[in-house]
Amino acid sequence: xxxxxxxxxxxxxxxxxxxxxxxxxxxxxxxxxxxxxxxxxxxxxxxxxxxxxxxxxxxxxxxxxxxxxxxxxxxxxxxxxxxxxxxxxxxxxxxxxxxxxxxxxxxxxxxxx
Numbered sequence: 500x501x502x503x504x505x506x507x508x509x510x511x512x513x514x515x516x517x518x519x520x521x522x523x524x525x526x527x528x529x530x531x532x533x534x535x536x537x538x539x540x541x542x543x544x545x546x547x548x549x550x551x552x553x554x555x556x557x558x559x560x561x562x563x564x565x566x567x568x569x570x571x572x573x574x575x576x577x578x579x580x581x582x583x584x585x586x587x588x589x590x591x592x593x594x595x596x597x598x599x600x601x602x603x604x605x606x607x608x609x610x611x612x
Contacts, residue, residue: 524566537608569598
């Protein structure tokens with residue numbers, strides 16, 4: 500089962516982004532992570548699937564992370580990564596970790612479980 504904190508963060512972030520699309524993505528994440536700084540992110544979702552599925556494309560939360568931390572990564576690049584081409588995916592995975600996931604963990608002082 501997913502950690503309630505992670506589920507709450509995702510729900511608040513996506514809900515706020517949906518209802519307030521004019522608010523910058525980083526501000527939305529700052530709101531969603533408020534009070535959760537320094538937490539450990541549980542690595543499972545309700546379905547028991549590794550966190551990679553909500554931290555990485557094509558999840559809607561991952562797209563919000565992209566907008567906040569690496570807007571220079573285009574939707575087309577994300578589509579290539581998720582297209583099934585292993586060579587492209589391998590390089591993009593490393594870039595995603597460096598440009599999106601690492602800054603997320605650092606900004607909110609998070610650690611993976």
